[in-house]
Amino acid sequence: MSTDSSAISTQKTVIEFKSSTFVVPAIIIHSADLTQIGDSINHKIKQTPEFFKNSPVLIDIQNLSTKQVSLNLASLLKLIRATTLIPIALRGGTAEQNQLALKSGLFIQSLQATLDADKSLQAIPTMQHTVSAVIITDTAHSPIRTDRRKVKSSAAISKIVTSPVRSGQRLYSEGDLIIMAHVSAGAEIMAEGNIHVYGSLRGRALAGVMGKTESRIFCTDCQAELISIAGNYKVTDDLDPTMQHKPVQIYLQDQALIIKEL
Amino acid sequence: MARIIVVTSGKGGVGKTTTSAAISMGLAKKGHKTAVIDFDVGLRNLDLIMGCERRVIYDLVNVINNEASLNQALIKDKRCDKLYILPASQTRDKDALTLEGVGKILEALSEDFEYIICDSPAGIEKGAHLAMYFADDAFVVTNPEVASVRDSDRMLGILASKSRRAENNEEPIREYLLLSRYSPERVKLGEMLSVEDVQEILSLNLLGVIPESKSVLNASNAGTPVILDEKSDAGQAYADIIDRYLGVNKPHRFIEEEKKGLFNKLFRGK
Numbered sequence: 001m002s003t004d005s006s007a008i009s010t011q012k013t014v015i016e017f018k019s020s021t022f023v024v025p026a027i028i029i030h031s032a033d034l035t036q037i038g039d040s041i042n043h044k045i046k047q048t049p050e051f052f053k054n055s056p057v058l059i060d061i062q063n064l065s066t067k068q069v070s071l072n073l074a075s076l077l078k079l080i081r082a083t084t085l086i087p088i089a090l091r092g093g094t095a096e097q098n099q100l101a102l103k104s105g106l107f108i109q110s111l112q113a114t115l116d117a118d119k120s121l122q123a124i125p126t127m128q129h130t131v132s133a134v135i136i137t138d139t140a141h142s143p144i145r146t147d148r149r150k151v152k153s154s155a156a157i158s159k160i161v162t163s164p165v166r167s168g169q170r171l172y173s174e175g176d177l178i179i180m181a182h183v184s185a186g187a188e189i190m191a192e193g194n195i196h197v198y199g200s201l202r203g204r205a206l207a208g209v210m211g212k213t214e215s216r217i218f219c220t221d222c223q224a225e226l227i228s229i230a231g232n233y234k235v236t237d238d239l240d241p242t243m244q245h246k247p248v249q250i251y252l253q254d255q256a257l258i259i260k261e262l
Numbered sequence: 263m264a265r266i267i268v269v270t271s272g273k274g275g276v277g278k279t280t281t282s283a284a285i286s287m288g289l290a291k292k293g294h295k296t297a298v299i300d301f302d303v304g305l306r307n308l309d310l311i312m313g314c315e316r317r318v319i320y321d322l323v324n325v326i327n328n329e330a331s332l333n334q335a336l337i338k339d340k341r342c343d344k345l346y347i348l349p350a351s352q353t354r355d356k357d358a359l360t361l362e363g364v365g366k367i368l369e370a371l372s373e374d375f376e377y378i379i380c381d382s383p384a385g386i387e388k389g390a391h392l393a394m395y396f397a398d399d400a401f402v403v404t405n406p407e408v409a410s411v412r413d414s415d416r417m418l419g420i421l422a423s424k425s426r427r428a429e430n431n432e433e434p435i436r437e438y439l440l441l442s443r444y445s446p447e448r449v450k451l452g453e454m455l456s457v458e459d460v461q462e463i464l465s466l467n468l469l470g471v472i473p474e475s476k477s478v479l480n481a482s483n484a485g486t487p488v489i490l491d492e493k494s495d496a497g498q499a500y501a502d503i504i505d506r507y508l509g510v511n512k513p514h515r516f517i518e519e520e521k522k523g524l525f526n527k528l529f530r531g532k
Protein backbone atom coordinates (compact mmCIF):
# COMPACT_ATOMS: atom_id res chain seq x y z
CA MET A 1 0.00 0.00 0.00
CA SER A 2 2.59 2.51 1.07
CA THR A 3 4.77 1.77 -1.94
CA ASP A 4 1.79 2.23 -4.19
CA SER A 5 0.96 5.63 -2.88
CA SER A 6 4.56 6.81 -3.01
CA ALA A 7 4.74 5.56 -6.57
CA ILE A 8 1.75 7.64 -7.44
CA SER A 9 2.95 10.73 -5.69
CA THR A 10 6.20 10.72 -7.64
CA GLN A 11 4.41 10.37 -10.93
CA LYS A 12 3.50 13.35 -13.06
CA THR A 13 -0.11 14.33 -12.57
CA VAL A 14 -2.30 12.85 -15.24
CA ILE A 15 -5.61 13.89 -13.91
CA GLU A 16 -6.82 16.05 -11.12
CA PHE A 17 -10.21 16.27 -9.48
CA LYS A 18 -11.17 19.74 -8.46
CA SER A 19 -14.46 21.12 -7.38
CA SER A 20 -15.83 23.63 -9.79
CA THR A 21 -18.97 25.59 -10.24
CA PHE A 22 -20.77 26.40 -13.40
CA VAL A 23 -24.12 27.74 -14.23
CA VAL A 24 -26.66 25.89 -16.31
CA PRO A 25 -29.94 27.27 -17.52
CA ALA A 26 -32.93 25.17 -16.57
CA ILE A 27 -35.73 24.54 -18.96
CA ILE A 28 -38.94 24.15 -17.04
CA ILE A 29 -41.57 22.06 -18.75
CA HIS A 30 -45.16 23.07 -18.13
CA SER A 31 -46.91 20.89 -20.70
CA ALA A 32 -46.61 17.31 -21.92
CA ASP A 33 -47.46 18.33 -25.46
CA LEU A 34 -44.24 17.68 -27.37
CA THR A 35 -45.20 19.75 -30.41
CA GLN A 36 -45.89 22.73 -28.21
CA ILE A 37 -42.63 22.24 -26.33
CA GLY A 38 -40.71 21.96 -29.58
CA ASP A 39 -42.28 25.13 -30.90
CA SER A 40 -41.57 27.15 -27.76
CA ILE A 41 -37.98 26.01 -27.57
CA ASN A 42 -37.34 26.88 -31.18
CA HIS A 43 -39.00 30.22 -30.64
CA LYS A 44 -36.72 30.99 -27.68
CA ILE A 45 -33.63 29.90 -29.53
CA LYS A 46 -34.50 32.14 -32.43
CA GLN A 47 -34.60 35.14 -30.11
CA THR A 48 -31.05 34.65 -28.85
CA PRO A 49 -29.39 32.05 -31.06
CA GLU A 50 -25.86 32.84 -29.90
CA PHE A 51 -26.81 32.29 -26.35
CA PHE A 52 -28.31 28.88 -26.89
CA LYS A 53 -25.63 27.57 -29.19
CA ASN A 54 -24.46 24.28 -27.69
CA SER A 55 -25.75 25.37 -24.35
CA PRO A 56 -26.13 22.66 -21.73
CA VAL A 57 -29.54 22.60 -20.10
CA LEU A 58 -31.16 21.07 -17.13
CA ILE A 59 -34.62 19.70 -17.78
CA ASP A 60 -37.06 20.38 -14.98
CA ILE A 61 -40.25 18.35 -15.13
CA GLN A 62 -41.27 18.76 -11.54
CA ASN A 63 -44.36 20.68 -12.55
CA LEU A 64 -45.65 17.78 -14.55
CA SER A 65 -44.72 15.21 -11.95
CA THR A 66 -46.59 17.02 -9.18
CA LYS A 67 -49.62 17.29 -11.43
CA GLN A 68 -49.15 13.63 -12.35
CA VAL A 69 -49.07 14.43 -16.03
CA SER A 70 -47.19 11.71 -17.86
CA LEU A 71 -44.51 12.79 -20.26
CA ASN A 72 -42.66 10.82 -22.86
CA LEU A 73 -39.16 11.63 -21.68
CA ALA A 74 -37.40 9.68 -24.40
CA SER A 75 -39.16 11.71 -27.09
CA LEU A 76 -38.52 14.93 -25.21
CA LEU A 77 -34.79 14.18 -25.06
CA LYS A 78 -34.76 13.43 -28.75
CA LEU A 79 -36.57 16.65 -29.45
CA ILE A 80 -34.17 18.75 -27.38
CA ARG A 81 -31.09 17.05 -28.84
CA ALA A 82 -32.35 17.97 -32.28
CA THR A 83 -31.94 21.65 -31.32
CA THR A 84 -28.74 23.44 -30.38
CA LEU A 85 -29.28 22.59 -26.73
CA ILE A 86 -27.47 19.81 -24.90
CA PRO A 87 -29.53 18.20 -22.13
CA ILE A 88 -27.24 17.25 -19.27
CA ALA A 89 -29.49 16.76 -16.27
CA LEU A 90 -33.00 15.98 -15.17
CA ARG A 91 -34.82 17.43 -12.20
CA GLY A 92 -38.12 16.48 -10.62
CA GLY A 93 -38.77 13.27 -12.54
CA THR A 94 -40.34 10.03 -11.38
CA ALA A 95 -38.20 7.02 -10.48
CA GLU A 96 -38.81 5.55 -13.90
CA GLN A 97 -37.91 8.74 -15.70
CA ASN A 98 -34.76 9.07 -13.61
CA GLN A 99 -33.72 5.57 -14.68
CA LEU A 100 -34.20 6.47 -18.30
CA ALA A 101 -32.34 9.75 -17.87
CA LEU A 102 -29.34 8.00 -16.30
CA LYS A 103 -29.28 5.50 -19.14
CA SER A 104 -29.28 8.36 -21.61
CA GLY A 105 -26.23 9.90 -19.96
CA LEU A 106 -27.97 12.60 -17.93
CA PHE A 107 -27.41 13.11 -14.25
CA ILE A 108 -30.22 13.52 -11.78
CA GLN A 109 -30.39 16.80 -9.98
CA SER A 110 -32.15 16.20 -6.71
CA LEU A 111 -34.84 18.70 -5.85
CA GLN A 112 -33.58 19.20 -2.34
CA ALA A 113 -30.10 20.04 -3.52
CA THR A 114 -31.59 22.46 -5.98
CA LEU A 115 -33.73 24.13 -3.40
CA ASP A 116 -30.72 24.61 -1.17
CA ALA A 117 -28.62 25.91 -4.00
CA ASP A 118 -31.39 28.21 -5.12
CA LYS A 119 -31.69 29.57 -1.64
CA SER A 120 -28.04 30.18 -1.09
CA LEU A 121 -26.85 31.09 -4.50
CA GLN A 122 -29.46 31.16 -7.19
CA ALA A 123 -26.95 28.97 -8.94
CA ILE A 124 -29.34 27.79 -11.57
CA PRO A 125 -31.19 30.58 -13.21
CA THR A 126 -34.20 29.35 -15.09
CA MET A 127 -34.44 29.60 -18.80
CA GLN A 128 -37.05 32.28 -18.30
CA HIS A 129 -34.28 34.57 -17.19
CA THR A 130 -32.72 34.55 -20.53
CA VAL A 131 -35.53 36.32 -22.31
CA SER A 132 -36.32 38.86 -19.67
CA ALA A 133 -34.85 42.29 -19.49
CA VAL A 134 -35.60 42.69 -15.85
CA ILE A 135 -37.36 40.75 -13.17
CA ILE A 136 -38.72 42.12 -9.96
CA THR A 137 -40.34 39.73 -7.60
CA ASP A 138 -41.02 39.15 -4.06
CA THR A 139 -39.04 36.12 -3.01
CA ALA A 140 -41.46 34.98 -0.38
CA HIS A 141 -44.50 34.95 -2.57
CA SER A 142 -43.94 34.07 -6.13
CA PRO A 143 -41.41 32.57 -8.44
CA ILE A 144 -39.52 34.81 -10.80
CA ARG A 145 -41.90 36.86 -12.83
CA THR A 146 -40.71 37.51 -16.31
CA ASP A 147 -41.11 40.60 -18.30
CA ARG A 148 -41.97 39.29 -21.71
CA ARG A 149 -40.95 42.34 -23.65
CA LYS A 150 -39.17 40.97 -26.62
CA VAL A 151 -35.44 41.28 -26.58
CA LYS A 152 -34.39 43.05 -29.73
CA SER A 153 -31.07 41.39 -30.29
CA SER A 154 -28.79 39.01 -28.53
CA ALA A 155 -26.71 41.94 -27.31
CA ALA A 156 -26.82 42.25 -23.55
CA ILE A 157 -29.06 45.00 -22.28
CA SER A 158 -27.99 46.90 -19.23
CA LYS A 159 -30.52 48.02 -16.72
CA ILE A 160 -30.46 51.21 -14.71
CA VAL A 161 -32.47 51.40 -11.53
CA THR A 162 -32.92 54.72 -9.76
CA SER A 163 -35.00 53.73 -6.74
CA PRO A 164 -33.86 51.68 -3.76
CA VAL A 165 -34.03 47.90 -4.03
CA ARG A 166 -36.02 46.87 -0.98
CA SER A 167 -35.85 43.82 1.24
CA GLY A 168 -37.54 40.90 -0.51
CA GLN A 169 -37.12 42.34 -4.00
CA ARG A 170 -35.08 40.68 -6.69
CA LEU A 171 -33.70 42.36 -9.75
CA TYR A 172 -32.20 40.72 -12.75
CA SER A 173 -30.41 42.15 -15.74
CA GLU A 174 -29.29 40.37 -18.83
CA GLY A 175 -26.39 42.75 -19.12
CA ASP A 176 -25.00 45.13 -16.54
CA LEU A 177 -27.08 46.23 -13.61
CA ILE A 178 -26.63 49.78 -12.38
CA ILE A 179 -28.34 50.80 -9.16
CA MET A 180 -28.33 54.49 -8.33
CA ALA A 181 -29.71 54.00 -4.82
CA HIS A 182 -29.16 51.60 -1.97
CA VAL A 183 -29.81 47.87 -1.91
CA SER A 184 -31.46 46.84 1.34
CA ALA A 185 -30.59 43.84 3.46
CA GLY A 186 -32.72 40.98 2.21
CA ALA A 187 -32.77 42.25 -1.38
CA GLU A 188 -31.09 40.38 -4.21
CA ILE A 189 -29.61 41.82 -7.36
CA MET A 190 -28.38 39.64 -10.19
CA ALA A 191 -26.75 40.38 -13.50
CA GLU A 192 -25.26 38.41 -16.32
CA GLY A 193 -22.71 41.20 -16.57
CA ASN A 194 -21.33 43.69 -14.05
CA ILE A 195 -23.10 45.23 -11.09
CA HIS A 196 -22.68 48.83 -10.00
CA VAL A 197 -24.27 50.14 -6.83
CA TYR A 198 -24.04 53.89 -6.18
CA GLY A 199 -25.20 53.64 -2.59
CA SER A 200 -25.04 51.15 0.24
CA LEU A 201 -25.04 47.52 -0.79
CA ARG A 202 -26.55 45.65 2.14
CA GLY A 203 -28.26 42.80 0.31
CA ARG A 204 -26.96 40.13 -2.02
CA ALA A 205 -25.23 40.88 -5.28
CA LEU A 206 -24.55 38.22 -7.88
CA ALA A 207 -22.69 39.21 -11.03
CA GLY A 208 -21.92 37.00 -14.00
CA VAL A 209 -24.73 34.63 -13.10
CA MET A 210 -24.57 32.93 -16.47
CA GLY A 211 -20.92 32.15 -15.97
CA LYS A 212 -19.12 35.26 -17.18
CA THR A 213 -16.07 35.10 -14.93
CA GLU A 214 -14.78 38.53 -15.96
CA SER A 215 -17.82 40.25 -14.43
CA ARG A 216 -17.23 42.62 -11.55
CA ILE A 217 -19.17 44.22 -8.75
CA PHE A 218 -18.61 47.88 -7.86
CA CYS A 219 -20.21 49.62 -4.94
CA THR A 220 -19.67 52.83 -3.05
CA ASP A 221 -20.47 51.37 0.37
CA CYS A 222 -20.06 47.66 0.80
CA GLN A 223 -22.06 45.99 3.57
CA ALA A 224 -23.19 43.05 1.46
CA GLU A 225 -24.77 39.91 2.85
CA LEU A 226 -23.45 37.90 -0.05
CA ILE A 227 -21.42 38.60 -3.13
CA SER A 228 -20.93 36.23 -6.00
CA ILE A 229 -19.21 36.31 -9.34
CA ALA A 230 -19.96 33.49 -11.75
CA GLY A 231 -21.02 31.27 -8.88
CA ASN A 232 -18.02 31.97 -6.66
CA TYR A 233 -19.44 33.51 -3.59
CA LYS A 234 -18.68 34.88 -0.16
CA VAL A 235 -21.06 35.68 2.66
CA THR A 236 -20.70 38.47 5.23
CA ASP A 237 -18.67 36.34 7.61
CA ASP A 238 -16.07 35.56 4.94
CA LEU A 239 -15.73 39.17 3.89
CA ASP A 240 -12.75 41.15 5.03
CA PRO A 241 -14.15 43.39 7.79
CA THR A 242 -11.76 46.19 6.83
CA MET A 243 -13.58 46.48 3.53
CA GLN A 244 -16.92 47.14 5.24
CA HIS A 245 -18.47 50.53 4.54
CA LYS A 246 -15.87 51.27 1.89
CA PRO A 247 -16.09 51.84 -1.83
CA VAL A 248 -14.84 48.61 -3.36
CA GLN A 249 -14.65 46.55 -6.48
CA ILE A 250 -14.95 42.80 -6.45
CA TYR A 251 -13.56 40.55 -9.14
CA LEU A 252 -12.47 37.02 -9.77
CA GLN A 253 -8.81 36.04 -9.96
CA ASP A 254 -7.83 32.39 -10.23
CA GLN A 255 -11.22 31.32 -8.94
CA ALA A 256 -10.86 33.52 -5.88
CA LEU A 257 -12.94 36.56 -5.14
CA ILE A 258 -10.80 39.63 -4.67
CA ILE A 259 -12.20 42.63 -2.85
CA LYS A 260 -10.27 45.80 -3.38
CA GLU A 261 -10.82 49.32 -2.18
CA LEU A 262 -11.47 51.75 -4.99
CA MET B 263 -61.01 61.30 -9.00
CA ALA B 264 -60.01 60.53 -5.48
CA ARG B 265 -56.47 60.09 -4.30
CA ILE B 266 -56.14 56.74 -2.51
CA ILE B 267 -53.76 56.69 0.46
CA VAL B 268 -52.78 53.45 2.16
CA VAL B 269 -51.53 53.62 5.73
CA THR B 270 -49.26 50.63 6.05
CA SER B 271 -46.26 49.29 7.94
CA GLY B 272 -45.71 45.56 7.80
CA LYS B 273 -45.21 45.35 11.53
CA GLY B 274 -48.21 45.42 13.86
CA GLY B 275 -49.03 47.92 16.56
CA VAL B 276 -46.91 50.76 15.21
CA GLY B 277 -49.72 53.33 14.92
CA LYS B 278 -51.46 52.72 11.57
CA THR B 279 -54.99 53.01 12.89
CA THR B 280 -54.08 56.03 15.04
CA THR B 281 -52.60 57.61 11.93
CA SER B 282 -55.53 56.69 9.66
CA ALA B 283 -57.97 58.29 12.09
CA ALA B 284 -55.86 61.41 12.49
CA ILE B 285 -55.11 62.07 8.85
CA SER B 286 -58.62 61.33 7.61
CA MET B 287 -59.98 63.82 10.14
CA GLY B 288 -57.20 66.26 9.26
CA LEU B 289 -57.96 66.16 5.53
CA ALA B 290 -61.71 66.41 6.14
CA LYS B 291 -61.23 69.39 8.46
CA LYS B 292 -59.36 71.11 5.64
CA GLY B 293 -62.55 70.79 3.61
CA HIS B 294 -61.68 67.69 1.57
CA LYS B 295 -64.37 65.07 1.36
CA THR B 296 -62.65 62.00 2.80
CA ALA B 297 -63.52 58.37 3.39
CA VAL B 298 -61.53 56.12 5.70
CA ILE B 299 -61.76 52.35 5.28
CA ASP B 300 -60.82 49.76 7.88
CA PHE B 301 -59.20 46.79 6.14
CA ASP B 302 -58.50 44.95 9.35
CA VAL B 303 -61.28 42.41 8.93
CA GLY B 304 -61.70 40.36 12.08
CA LEU B 305 -60.18 42.94 14.39
CA ARG B 306 -62.22 46.10 13.78
CA ASN B 307 -60.52 48.90 15.49
CA LEU B 308 -60.86 52.06 13.52
CA ASP B 309 -64.51 52.60 14.51
CA LEU B 310 -63.48 52.60 18.18
CA ILE B 311 -60.76 55.18 17.63
CA MET B 312 -63.18 57.25 15.56
CA GLY B 313 -65.80 56.89 18.28
CA CYS B 314 -68.51 55.51 16.03
CA GLU B 315 -68.56 51.86 17.09
CA ARG B 316 -72.19 52.04 18.22
CA ARG B 317 -73.29 53.25 14.82
CA VAL B 318 -71.85 50.34 12.86
CA ILE B 319 -74.62 48.40 11.12
CA TYR B 320 -73.08 47.27 7.87
CA ASP B 321 -69.44 46.87 6.99
CA LEU B 322 -66.95 46.48 4.16
CA VAL B 323 -67.70 42.79 3.70
CA ASN B 324 -71.46 43.40 3.54
CA VAL B 325 -70.86 45.82 0.70
CA ILE B 326 -68.55 43.42 -1.13
CA ASN B 327 -71.15 40.65 -0.80
CA ASN B 328 -73.92 42.99 -2.01
CA GLU B 329 -75.72 42.67 1.31
CA ALA B 330 -75.73 46.42 1.75
CA SER B 331 -75.13 49.43 -0.45
CA LEU B 332 -72.09 51.61 0.02
CA ASN B 333 -74.29 54.44 1.25
CA GLN B 334 -75.87 52.21 3.86
CA ALA B 335 -72.49 51.15 5.18
CA LEU B 336 -70.73 54.54 5.23
CA ILE B 337 -70.93 56.26 8.60
CA LYS B 338 -70.92 60.04 8.54
CA ASP B 339 -68.73 61.54 11.24
CA LYS B 340 -70.59 63.62 13.82
CA ARG B 341 -67.79 66.16 14.22
CA CYS B 342 -67.00 66.80 10.59
CA ASP B 343 -69.49 66.40 7.78
CA LYS B 344 -66.76 65.87 5.18
CA LEU B 345 -65.63 62.62 6.82
CA TYR B 346 -67.08 59.15 6.32
CA ILE B 347 -66.03 55.85 7.85
CA LEU B 348 -66.37 52.45 6.25
CA PRO B 349 -65.89 49.97 9.08
CA ALA B 350 -64.53 46.43 8.98
CA SER B 351 -66.42 43.43 10.17
CA GLN B 352 -65.46 41.90 13.46
CA THR B 353 -66.99 38.54 12.74
CA ARG B 354 -66.04 37.61 9.22
CA ASP B 355 -62.91 35.86 8.23
CA LYS B 356 -60.28 37.49 6.07
CA ASP B 357 -61.18 35.50 2.97
CA ALA B 358 -64.33 37.56 2.61
CA LEU B 359 -62.28 40.34 1.01
CA THR B 360 -61.58 40.05 -2.70
CA LEU B 361 -59.50 42.16 -5.02
CA GLU B 362 -62.44 42.63 -7.33
CA GLY B 363 -64.77 43.61 -4.50
CA VAL B 364 -62.31 46.11 -3.07
CA GLY B 365 -61.65 47.53 -6.53
CA LYS B 366 -65.34 48.13 -7.09
CA ILE B 367 -65.78 49.90 -3.76
CA LEU B 368 -62.79 52.16 -4.34
CA GLU B 369 -64.01 52.98 -7.82
CA ALA B 370 -67.44 53.89 -6.52
CA LEU B 371 -65.99 56.02 -3.71
CA SER B 372 -63.61 57.73 -6.11
CA GLU B 373 -66.56 59.33 -7.80
CA ASP B 374 -67.46 61.67 -4.99
CA PHE B 375 -64.60 61.62 -2.52
CA GLU B 376 -61.33 63.53 -2.76
CA TYR B 377 -59.31 61.29 -0.49
CA ILE B 378 -59.73 57.65 0.45
CA ILE B 379 -57.65 56.42 3.37
CA CYS B 380 -57.08 52.68 3.65
CA ASP B 381 -56.11 51.51 7.14
CA SER B 382 -54.07 48.38 6.48
CA PRO B 383 -53.88 45.42 8.81
CA ALA B 384 -50.42 44.35 9.98
CA GLY B 385 -48.39 41.82 8.03
CA ILE B 386 -47.83 41.39 4.32
CA GLU B 387 -50.58 38.88 3.66
CA LYS B 388 -53.84 39.23 1.80
CA GLY B 389 -55.47 41.97 3.87
CA ALA B 390 -52.42 44.21 3.67
CA HIS B 391 -52.08 43.48 -0.02
CA LEU B 392 -55.69 44.44 -0.72
CA ALA B 393 -55.30 47.65 1.28
CA MET B 394 -52.27 48.76 -0.74
CA TYR B 395 -53.05 47.37 -4.17
CA PHE B 396 -55.02 50.35 -5.52
CA ALA B 397 -53.09 53.07 -3.67
CA ASP B 398 -51.71 56.25 -5.18
CA ASP B 399 -49.82 57.25 -2.04
CA ALA B 400 -48.46 55.20 0.82
CA PHE B 401 -47.96 56.50 4.34
CA VAL B 402 -45.46 54.06 5.79
CA VAL B 403 -45.75 54.19 9.56
CA THR B 404 -42.54 53.11 11.24
CA ASN B 405 -41.39 53.03 14.84
CA PRO B 406 -37.73 53.85 15.53
CA GLU B 407 -36.68 50.27 16.13
CA VAL B 408 -34.91 47.74 13.95
CA ALA B 409 -37.76 45.25 13.46
CA SER B 410 -40.22 47.94 12.46
CA VAL B 411 -37.78 49.54 10.02
CA ARG B 412 -37.01 46.20 8.43
CA ASP B 413 -40.68 45.39 7.98
CA SER B 414 -41.30 48.81 6.48
CA ASP B 415 -38.51 48.19 4.00
CA ARG B 416 -40.11 44.92 3.03
CA MET B 417 -43.48 46.62 2.64
CA LEU B 418 -41.87 49.26 0.42
CA GLY B 419 -40.60 46.46 -1.80
CA ILE B 420 -44.11 45.10 -2.08
CA LEU B 421 -45.49 48.56 -2.86
CA ALA B 422 -42.92 48.88 -5.61
CA SER B 423 -43.68 45.54 -7.22
CA LYS B 424 -47.14 44.27 -6.30
CA SER B 425 -49.43 47.25 -6.57
CA ARG B 426 -51.77 48.04 -9.42
CA ARG B 427 -49.49 50.89 -10.45
CA ALA B 428 -46.48 48.57 -10.54
CA GLU B 429 -48.33 45.86 -12.43
CA ASN B 430 -49.61 48.32 -15.02
CA ASN B 431 -46.22 49.99 -15.36
CA GLU B 432 -47.66 53.31 -14.24
CA GLU B 433 -45.98 56.00 -12.20
CA PRO B 434 -45.07 54.28 -8.91
CA ILE B 435 -46.90 54.82 -5.63
CA ARG B 436 -45.62 57.92 -3.83
CA GLU B 437 -44.10 56.78 -0.57
CA TYR B 438 -43.90 58.84 2.60
CA LEU B 439 -42.33 58.03 5.94
CA LEU B 440 -44.21 58.72 9.17
CA LEU B 441 -41.88 58.02 12.05
CA SER B 442 -44.13 57.38 15.00
CA ARG B 443 -43.76 56.93 18.76
CA TYR B 444 -40.49 58.86 18.60
CA SER B 445 -38.79 59.72 21.83
CA PRO B 446 -35.69 61.96 21.57
CA GLU B 447 -34.77 61.04 25.15
CA ARG B 448 -34.65 57.36 24.32
CA VAL B 449 -32.76 58.02 21.12
CA LYS B 450 -30.17 59.85 23.19
CA LEU B 451 -29.90 56.88 25.52
CA GLY B 452 -29.32 54.66 22.52
CA GLU B 453 -32.53 52.74 23.10
CA MET B 454 -34.11 53.86 19.86
CA LEU B 455 -32.97 54.59 16.34
CA SER B 456 -32.67 58.24 15.42
CA VAL B 457 -34.35 59.86 12.43
CA GLU B 458 -31.02 59.70 10.60
CA ASP B 459 -30.55 56.00 11.44
CA VAL B 460 -33.97 55.20 10.03
CA GLN B 461 -33.42 57.37 6.98
CA GLU B 462 -30.09 55.70 6.28
CA ILE B 463 -31.94 52.42 5.89
CA LEU B 464 -35.14 53.60 4.24
CA SER B 465 -34.22 56.83 2.36
CA LEU B 466 -37.80 58.03 2.17
CA ASN B 467 -39.57 61.33 1.98
CA LEU B 468 -40.14 62.13 5.68
CA LEU B 469 -43.65 63.48 6.10
CA GLY B 470 -43.39 63.85 9.84
CA VAL B 471 -42.20 62.62 13.21
CA ILE B 472 -44.95 61.80 15.70
CA PRO B 473 -43.72 61.83 19.28
CA GLU B 474 -44.50 59.12 21.79
CA SER B 475 -47.35 60.76 23.61
CA LYS B 476 -49.84 60.03 26.33
CA SER B 477 -52.37 62.07 24.38
CA VAL B 478 -52.73 59.22 21.86
CA LEU B 479 -54.05 56.81 24.45
CA ASN B 480 -56.33 59.45 25.94
CA ALA B 481 -57.71 60.28 22.53
CA SER B 482 -58.35 56.68 21.59
CA ASN B 483 -60.05 56.03 24.92
CA ALA B 484 -62.29 59.00 24.20
CA GLY B 485 -62.97 57.90 20.63
CA THR B 486 -61.52 61.12 19.20
CA PRO B 487 -58.82 61.23 16.54
CA VAL B 488 -55.79 62.73 18.29
CA ILE B 489 -55.51 65.49 15.68
CA LEU B 490 -58.55 67.12 17.30
CA ASP B 491 -56.52 67.56 20.50
CA GLU B 492 -54.84 70.66 19.14
CA LYS B 493 -52.82 71.29 22.28
CA SER B 494 -51.21 67.88 22.29
CA ASP B 495 -47.82 67.24 20.71
CA ALA B 496 -49.08 64.23 18.74
CA GLY B 497 -52.09 66.22 17.53
CA GLN B 498 -49.81 68.99 16.30
CA ALA B 499 -47.49 66.48 14.67
CA TYR B 500 -50.40 65.09 12.65
CA ALA B 501 -51.59 68.60 11.77
CA ASP B 502 -48.10 69.33 10.40
CA ILE B 503 -48.23 66.10 8.43
CA ILE B 504 -51.48 67.16 6.76
CA ASP B 505 -49.98 70.54 5.89
CA ARG B 506 -46.85 69.00 4.42
CA TYR B 507 -48.87 66.45 2.47
CA LEU B 508 -50.97 69.27 1.04
CA GLY B 509 -47.83 71.10 -0.01
CA VAL B 510 -47.18 73.57 2.82
CA ASN B 511 -43.52 73.68 3.75
CA LYS B 512 -43.22 73.23 7.49
CA PRO B 513 -40.00 72.54 9.39
CA HIS B 514 -39.87 69.22 11.21
CA ARG B 515 -40.58 69.21 14.91
CA PHE B 516 -40.37 66.72 17.78
CA ILE B 517 -36.97 65.44 16.66
CA GLU B 518 -34.91 67.21 19.33
CA GLU B 519 -35.28 66.84 23.05
CA GLU B 520 -37.52 69.58 24.45
CA LYS B 521 -35.78 72.28 26.43
CA LYS B 522 -36.43 71.60 30.06
CA GLY B 523 -38.32 74.27 31.96
CA LEU B 524 -37.12 75.74 35.21
CA PHE B 525 -39.28 73.31 37.15
CA ASN B 526 -37.60 70.32 35.55
CA LYS B 527 -34.15 71.83 35.97
CA LEU B 528 -34.66 72.27 39.68
CA PHE B 529 -35.59 68.66 40.13
CA ARG B 530 -32.95 67.39 37.74
CA GLY B 531 -30.14 69.26 39.49
CA LYS B 532 -30.76 67.39 42.71
Ligand SMILES: Nc1ncnc2c1ncn2[C@@H]1O[C@H](COP(=O)(O)OP(=O)(O)OP(=O)(O)O)[C@@H](O)[C@H]1O
Nearest residue numbers: 274275276277278279280384443473474475478479
Ligand atom coordinates in the same frame (compact mmCIF):
# COMPACT_ATOMS: atom_id res chain seq x y z
N1 LIG C 1 -47.57 58.45 19.06
C1 LIG C 1 -47.97 57.52 19.96
N2 LIG C 1 -47.68 57.66 21.26
C2 LIG C 1 -48.06 56.74 22.17
N3 LIG C 1 -48.77 55.66 21.88
C3 LIG C 1 -49.10 55.44 20.60
C4 LIG C 1 -48.73 56.36 19.56
N4 LIG C 1 -49.21 55.89 18.40
C5 LIG C 1 -49.85 54.74 18.68
N5 LIG C 1 -49.81 54.47 20.00
C6 LIG C 1 -50.40 53.32 20.70
O1 LIG C 1 -49.90 52.13 20.11
C7 LIG C 1 -50.90 51.14 20.07
C8 LIG C 1 -51.08 50.66 18.64
O2 LIG C 1 -51.58 51.73 17.85
P1 LIG C 1 -52.48 51.46 16.57
O3 LIG C 1 -53.65 50.61 16.92
O4 LIG C 1 -52.72 52.76 15.93
O5 LIG C 1 -51.45 50.62 15.74
P2 LIG C 1 -51.72 49.75 14.43
O6 LIG C 1 -50.47 49.85 13.63
O7 LIG C 1 -52.98 50.15 13.79
O8 LIG C 1 -51.86 48.30 15.05
P3 LIG C 1 -52.36 46.97 14.26
O9 LIG C 1 -51.16 46.51 13.48
O10 LIG C 1 -52.72 46.04 15.36
O11 LIG C 1 -53.49 47.38 13.39
C9 LIG C 1 -52.16 51.76 20.63
O12 LIG C 1 -52.29 51.38 21.96
C10 LIG C 1 -51.89 53.25 20.52
O13 LIG C 1 -52.55 53.96 21.53
Ligand SMILES: [Mg+2]
Nearest residue numbers: 278279302307
Ligand atom coordinates in the same frame (compact mmCIF):
# COMPACT_ATOMS: atom_id res chain seq x y z
MG1 LIG D 1 -54.69 48.94 13.17
